[in-house]
Amino acid sequence: MFDDVLRKLEAIEPLIDAVNKEEITALSHFLYERIVHPDSYVVFLGETSSGKTSIINGFVKQDILPVKAIPTTAAITEIDVVDSSQDESYLAIFKDARVKLLNKEEFLRLCESPTPDLERLRLTIPSDENALPGLKLFDTPGFDSIVQEHEEVLKEFIPNADSIVYVVNYRTGILRQSGIEDNDFVFLGMLKELIRKDVEIILLINRCPQGTVISDRRVKEICGYAHDLLGTEPEVLLFEDVSPSGPNQHALPFNEELSVYLKRYLHSESRLCHLEEAFDSYVKELYLNCDKILRARYASALLSDEDNNAIIEAEKEHAARIRESINTIIEPTFQDLIATIPRKIDQAKAEINKDIERSLSETDRGDMDEMIAFTNAHLLPFTIGAVSKNIVIDYIEVVLTDLNNRLEDLIQKEILEFNNQVSVRLNSNLEVASMNLANKLLQETGKNALGKYFIQYGGMGGANAGVANAASHLLKEAGDLFGKTFSRETHNALKHALKKIGATSMKAVGAAIAVVVELVGVAYQYAVWKVKLAKKIRKGVDAWGENTIPSVQKDLLKLKEANINTIWAVASDIETSFEEDVSHDADLYEKQVRLSDSLGYLFN
Numbered sequence: 001m002f003d004d005v006l007r008k009l010e011a012i013e014p015l016i017d018a019v020n021k022e023e024i025t026a027l028s029h030f031l032y033e034r035i036v037h038p039d040s041y042v043v044f045l046g047e048t049s050s051g052k053t054s055i056i057n058g059f060v061k062q063d064i065l066p067v068k069a070i071p072t073t074a075a076i077t078e079i080d081v082v083d084s085s086q087d088e089s090y091l092a093i094f095k096d097a098r099v100k101l102l103n104k105e106e107f108l109r110l111c112e113s114p115t116p117d118l119e120r121l122r123l124t125i126p127s128d129e130n131a132l133p134g135l136k137l138f139d140t141p142g143f144d145s146i147v148q149e150h151e152e153v154l155k156e157f158i159p160n161a162d163s164i165v166y167v168v169n170y171r172t173g174i175l176r177q178s179g180i181e182d183n184d185f186v187f188l189g190m191l192k193e194l195i196r197k198d199v200e201i202i203l204l205i206n207r208c209p210q211g212t213v214i215s216d217r218r219v220k221e222i223c224g225y226a227h228d229l230l231g232t233e234p235e236v237l238l239f240e241d242v243s244p245s246g247p248n249q250h251a252l253p254f255n256e257e258l259s260v261y262l263k264r265y266l267h268s269e270s271r272l273c274h275l276e277e278a279f280d281s282y283v284k285e286l287y288l289n290c291d292k293i294l295r296a297r298y299a300s301a302l303l304s305d306e307d308n309n310a311i312i313e314a315e316k317e318h319a320a321r322i323r324e325s326i327n328t329i330i331e332p333t334f335q336d337l338i339a340t341i342p343r344k345i346d347q348a349k350a351e352i353n354k355d356i357e358r359s360l361s362e363t364d365r366g367d368m369d370e371m372i373a374f375t376n377a378h379l380l381p382f383t384i385g386a387v388s389k390n391i392v393i394d395y396i397e398v399v400l401t402d403l404n405n406r407l408e409d410l411i412q413k414e415i416l417e418f419n420n421q422v423s424v425r426l427n428s429n430l431e432v433a434s435m436n437l438a439n440k441l442l443q444e445t446g447k448n449a450l451g452k453y454f455i456q457y458g459g460m461g462g463a464n465a466g467v468a469n470a471a472s473h474l475l476k477e478a479g480d481l482f483g484k485t486f487s488r489e490t491h492n493a494l495k496h497a498l499k500k501i502g503a504t505s506m507k508a509v510g511a512a513i514a515v516v517v518e519l520v521g522v523a524y525q526y527a528v529w530k531v532k533l534a535k536k537i538r539k540g541v542d543a544w545g546e547n548t549i550p551s552v553q554k555d556l557l558k559l560k561e562a563n564i565n566t567i568w569a570v571a572s573d574i575e576t577s578f579e580e581d582v583s584h585d586a587d588l589y590e591k592q593v594r595l596s597d598s599l600g601y602l603f604n
């Protein structure tokens with residue numbers, strides 16, 4: 001399917017062999033596997049008990065995943081529907097990338113009560129008619145504003161999605177306009193912040209009364225809200241309410257259209273393009289990696305031991321100086337930023353209250369319940385969204401952009417100095433021809449992002465244990481590499497980090513809504529309800545603030561960790577550019593570098 005990319009990977013095989021390093025070889029095997037068997041993630045989302053698990057069971061026509069009426073702690077479960085040449089299997093993938101084969105009982109037990117070290121469960125189901133080679137379905141614990149853990153798991157996982165099936169219940173889903181259980185509202189707001197723009201969202205309305213059609217009023221209403229919240233018109237699938245087939249059975253909702261959709265998506269142009277782009281950039285990075293190693297070896301072989309030792313010393317020094325920035329720049333910046341958040345939130349709260357009170361005084365709505373519904377569906381989320389963007393998010397952006405610039409300057413300076421030191425030694429010892437051959441390596445110093453990705457995602461340990469799918473990795477990687485500053489990635493990474501923080505703030509809108517809802521059904525006289533409502537809204541906004549402060553601070557702590565990891569990765573990359581004890585077989589290395597040069601045209 002990705003013949004061009006595969007050809008490139010095959011073309012650089014001799015280079016990979018020449019490099020002869022375990023991690024590079026493992027990486028290339030892993031990449032090959034991924035290209036030959038490309039994955040995309042279809043993630044089932046929706047409020048707890050909307051029917052996600054039942055729908056997946058219905059899709060595979062087996063009552064296999066445990067269905068629950070009450071929210072529990074739960075793990076993300078991956079479902080691979082394969083053709084019947086393969087066996088059914090149950091796997092647990094742990095956070096340290098260990099993979100364990102389970103029997104069905106163990107699997108079911110872990111589904112219901114996952115252990116803290118569990119990353120995910122994987123179920124492989126053979127089915128000839130439904131096989132989806134390359135699509136992985138993910139059943140999620142669902143969103144539930146009471147179970148904090150779910151939110152954390154989802155916030156981490158959702159950015160991996162390539163396509164989303166959002167499940168709502170026909171009767172209860174999206175804004176009954178009555179209250180606290182309206183998690184969908186908060187969830188959809190958060191979702192929009194977390195996914196890539198090109199991710200398709202299918203709105204699946206479950207448990208529709210028999211004969212419901214798309215023009216049904218309730219369906220239109222649900223779609224209208226979803227449209228408002230997502231800013232796009234999702235495709236809609238209607239699932240009829242079905243009865244369980246027996247006393248100890250669960251309902252297996254089914255609609256052919258879901259398979260049609262999934263199969264269409266499997267072969268869609270946009271999916272394939274996205275994958276191709278991702279693979280292409282990985283193969284290129286792999287090539288550049290090999291190229292760099294070979295050039296460094298060639299240079300080492302031409303230089304004296306004394307020169308080599310000096311370079312290795314320099315490597316260590318500059319790497320150490322880059323790592324120092326963790327204590328001198330990253331730690332203090334985040335400490336300040338985190339300490340300033342409460343003040344910024346207070347400022348935002350004042351602004352939000354002012355804006356909402358203005359709208360409230362200007363409204364001509366005579367009915368309080370109607371106004372409450374409007375407040376919760378529009379005023380609170382939109383005002384909070386806009387104001388917290390202006391006051392909180394933009395502030396964080398300024399601080400982080402500045403941090404980024406300072407880190408970038410420091411890293412550039414260290415790399416430049418290191419490169420100069422190497423250049424001087426090359427210049428004074430090498431002839432022009434070999435100098436040119438060796439030199440290109442300097443441009444690539446500090447850019448080794450690929451290795452980090454594969455290490456992180458278990459590419460080395462248990463191949464296939466990896467959790468990140470290729471297509472979404474571009475985004476994920478950018479997020480993880482915030483602070484790694486050599487390309488347009490930085491901009492994306494920052495945007496992504498800010499989006500996550502925006503999602504946190506949007507999620508906390510639920511707390512405000514919950515407070516305002518308390519007024520529903522309370523009968524106040526016409527003259528006083530606006531005053532009462534204004535007071536409640538202020539309380540609600542307080543609740544938003546209380547929820548937002550610690551969550552945003554937590555997001556920032558995570559971001560700090562990501563920055564620190566990046567600095568380590570950049571430093572390690574410099575530190576390993578010249579290897580110790582390289583043989584002096586300059587002729588061999590020269591040949592290898594020429595080979596690498598001759599392949600460069602593939603990656604321009």
Ligand SMILES: Nc1nc2c(ncn2[C@@H]2O[C@H](COP(=O)(O)OP(=O)(O)O)[C@@H](O)[C@H]2O)c(=O)[nH]1
Pocket residue numbers: 046047048049050051052053054055066067068069141142206207240241242243244250251252253
């Ligand atoms: N009668 C009936 N029950 C359903 C249907 N879909 C889901 N359910 C029930 O709704 C409850 C929650 O479903 P579940 O799949 O666990 O929801 P999840 O939390 O979104 O995964 C379970 O008791 C299901 O049996 C349906 O079409 N008909």
Ligand SMILES: [Mg+2]
Pocket residue numbers: 049052053054067068139140141142
């Ligand atoms: Mg479920």
